[in-house]
Amino acid sequence: MHLRLKQKPDVQSALGQYVDGVFSIPLQINYEDTDAGGVVYYGNYLGFMERARNAYLRTQGFPLRVLADQHHVLFVVTEARLKYLLPARLDDELHVTLRIVKTSGAGVEFEHLVLRGAECLVKGEIKLATLNSKTFQPCRIPKILKPSLCDI
Amino acid sequence: MHLRLKQKPDVQSALGQYVDGVFSIPLQINYEDTDAGGVVYYGNYLGFMERARNAYLRTQGFPLRVLADQHHVLFVVTEARLKYLLPARLDDELHVTLRIVKTSGAGVEFEHLVLRGAECLVKGEIKLATLNSKTFQPCRIPKILKPSLCDI
Amino acid sequence: MHLRLKQKPDVQSALGQYVDGVFSIPLQINYEDTDAGGVVYYGNYLGFMERARNAYLRTQGFPLRVLADQHHVLFVVTEARLKYLLPARLDDELHVTLRIVKTSGAGVEFEHLVLRGAECLVKGEIKLATLNSKTFQPCRIPKILKPSLCDI
Amino acid sequence: MHLRLKQKPDVQSALGQYVDGVFSIPLQINYEDTDAGGVVYYGNYLGFMERARNAYLRTQGFPLRVLADQHHVLFVVTEARLKYLLPARLDDELHVTLRIVKTSGAGVEFEHLVLRGAECLVKGEIKLATLNSKTFQPCRIPKILKPSLCDI
Numbered sequence: 001m002h003l004r005l006k007q008k009p010d011v012q013s014a015l016g017q018y019v020d021g022v023f024s025i026p027l028q029i030n031y032e033d034t035d036a037g038g039v040v041y042y043g044n045y046l047g048f049m050e051r052a053r054n055a056y057l058r059t060q061g062f063p064l065r066v067l068a069d070q071h072h073v074l075f076v077v078t079e080a081r082l083k084y085l086l087p088a089r090l091d092d093e094l095h096v097t098l099r100i101v102k103t104s105g106a107g108v109e110f111e112h113l114v115l116r117g118a119e120c121l122v123k124g125e126i127k128l129a130t131l132n133s134k135t136f137q138p139c140r141i142p143k144i145l146k147p148s149l150c151d152i
Numbered sequence: 153m154h155l156r157l158k159q160k161p162d163v164q165s166a167l168g169q170y171v172d173g174v175f176s177i178p179l180q181i182n183y184e185d186t187d188a189g190g191v192v193y194y195g196n197y198l199g200f201m202e203r204a205r206n207a208y209l210r211t212q213g214f215p216l217r218v219l220a221d222q223h224h225v226l227f228v229v230t231e232a233r234l235k236y237l238l239p240a241r242l243d244d245e246l247h248v249t250l251r252i253v254k255t256s257g258a259g260v261e262f263e264h265l266v267l268r269g270a271e272c273l274v275k276g277e278i279k280l281a282t283l284n285s286k287t288f289q290p291c292r293i294p295k296i297l298k299p300s301l302c303d304i
Numbered sequence: 305m306h307l308r309l310k311q312k313p314d315v316q317s318a319l320g321q322y323v324d325g326v327f328s329i330p331l332q333i334n335y336e337d338t339d340a341g342g343v344v345y346y347g348n349y350l351g352f353m354e355r356a357r358n359a360y361l362r363t364q365g366f367p368l369r370v371l372a373d374q375h376h377v378l379f380v381v382t383e384a385r386l387k388y389l390l391p392a393r394l395d396d397e398l399h400v401t402l403r404i405v406k407t408s409g410a411g412v413e414f415e416h417l418v419l420r421g422a423e424c425l426v427k428g429e430i431k432l433a434t435l436n437s438k439t440f441q442p443c444r445i446p447k448i449l450k451p452s453l454c455d456i
Numbered sequence: 457m458h459l460r461l462k463q464k465p466d467v468q469s470a471l472g473q474y475v476d477g478v479f480s481i482p483l484q485i486n487y488e489d490t491d492a493g494g495v496v497y498y499g500n501y502l503g504f505m506e507r508a509r510n511a512y513l514r515t516q517g518f519p520l521r522v523l524a525d526q527h528h529v530l531f532v533v534t535e536a537r538l539k540y541l542l543p544a545r546l547d548d549e550l551h552v553t554l555r556i557v558k559t560s561g562a563g564v565e566f567e568h569l570v571l572r573g574a575e576c577l578v579k580g581e582i583k584l585a586t587l588n589s590k591t592f593q594p595c596r597i598p599k600i601l602k603p604s605l606c607d608i
Binding site: 183184186187188189190191193195241242 | 336338340342343347394
Binding site: 189193194195196197198199202226228229230231232233234235236239 | 493497498499500501502503506532533534535536537538539540543
């Protein structure tokens with residue numbers, strides 16, 4: 001059971017889309033993403049997942065600089081788990097999804113899938129903690145962000 | 153004076169757009185693109201420019217794998233010149249443009265601009281040569297590709 | 305309890321060193337490794353860990369191309385788990401360690417630590433499977449490699 | 457004719473070495489450096505060249521953070537020119553050299569070669585400017601750095 005993400009009415013569709021509580025961005029694989037094995041390099045999926053999180057926050061009205069400058073909050077990754085099921089290749093047209101699995105006072109856990117059509121290539125679970133953007137000390141999630149990180 | 157790129161009628165607008173003979177893709181700056189100087193890392197612009205070239209070829213009907221598998225041609229970069237005018241930053245919404253500056257029997261030269269609104273942040277001139285995708289030997293540009301690489 | 309790695313007598317010390325069954329490579333942090341948060345980008349540690357694995361295999365007499373061309377075997381990552389304990393910063397002089405946690409007929413699990421002196425910054429558990437380098441099908445670990453991947 | 461770099465007597469040999477006025481670092485090619493063409497990705501050479509510059513500055517007693525914190529100076533790249541002569545491949549053992557081509561009041565130009573034995577694979581000319589690390593305004597090269605950036 002997962003929390004359902006709420007789509008803001010004014011979301012910029014170019015950034016991504018919401019389907020059934022899941023946010024998703026499109027992704028084209030270029031040479032920069034691949035390695036000499038002919039597939040996407042295993043470290044690069046963490047970048048794709050960051051893009052999905054930032055696009056989601058942006059559609060919710062919280063670009064990273066707004067979060068840092070106006071709401072004094074940064075996200076830092078504390079844990080990442082990746083399962084590599086199938087390789088992605090040059091020119092593939094993928095989607096990277098995002099779901100919020102769990103949220104606590106000072107952290108949030110995302111689940112990302114990297115999909116090629118209906119096939120799941122990579123699954124990621126990423127835990128982030130919130131820091132005060134001035135002191136770099138752990139801090140609670142600002143109230144204004146809560147509706148975007150859980151719907152309870 | 154530059155060649156004008158011809159827009160195919162069925163271009164997928166999500167990939168990029170044509171304005172006045174210039175093809176352009178949108179780009180959001182994420183943490184993965186930046187460095188500890190607080191700006192985009194100088195090497196990463198070459199990746200952005202590759203994305204623009206691949207998106208252009210795709211809108212013309214020539215994804216990289218189609219080029220390699222059906223038309224037996226690969227592009228390799230032989231020269232790159234970059235001028236860094238202004239830094240791009242986290243969360244910036246940029247465009248990367250592409251123009252074809254020159255085309256010869258076995259090569260093509262692209263000019264790319266990385267723009268933030270009307271400001272030009274980085275200018276790149278990238279020369280590519282065509283190789284046979286089986287022999288990796290230099291080869292001439294396939295006829296079918298020529299209309300996409302020049303309009304003469 | 306972990307397997308102890310055996311140092312080959314002719315190991316090139318420039319690649320890394322063995323201390324108490326742990327192999328370790330030095331690492332300097334450059335701008336390319338960092339992000340606008342002023343710290344190493346969370347995805348880049350997976351590259352550092354790959355460097356440690358390849359250096360280890362090389363000191364054991366098995367550079368990747370020798371493995372693929374002579375022993376017909378490739379490693380692919382099937383799972384990665386990372387815990388981010390402390391941030392690494394520009395100019396940091398780090399070490400990336402490697403231990404073999406488990407080995408089976410067709411796979412091996414490595415544990416990596418990214419250390420700054422005695423401080424552990426990041427811990428990684430990386431599972432790899434062996435593929436035949438011609439067919440890309442799963443295959444057993446070649447006998448000649450076994451002493452390097454376990455000491456039983 | 458190029459300026460000759462002066463080796464400091466206490467240089468850490470692990471970082472690089474000086475031969476005939478040229479500073480050089482060793483480099484192993486890993487999967488992270490390559491692309492699906494089976495060769496090193498064209499954008500990654502700029503990272504290799506940064507590593508050579510930082511290692512050089514470090515052997516001269518000026519790690520980047522010392523430059524920023526004690527001498528209040530940052531380097532920013534203003535121009536890069538790369539010629540790709542031959543491809544580097546997985547497992548290649550390369551060297552990246554550094555020479556100082558020109559130095560002025562507020563800038564320095566480096567030439568880098570990426571070598572595989574005696575073969576030159578890539579040639580780079582990188583121009584950098586000095587900024588005050590507090591104001592981010594252009595500034596003159598600090599006197600203490602001059603002997604490391606020219607020997608006149």
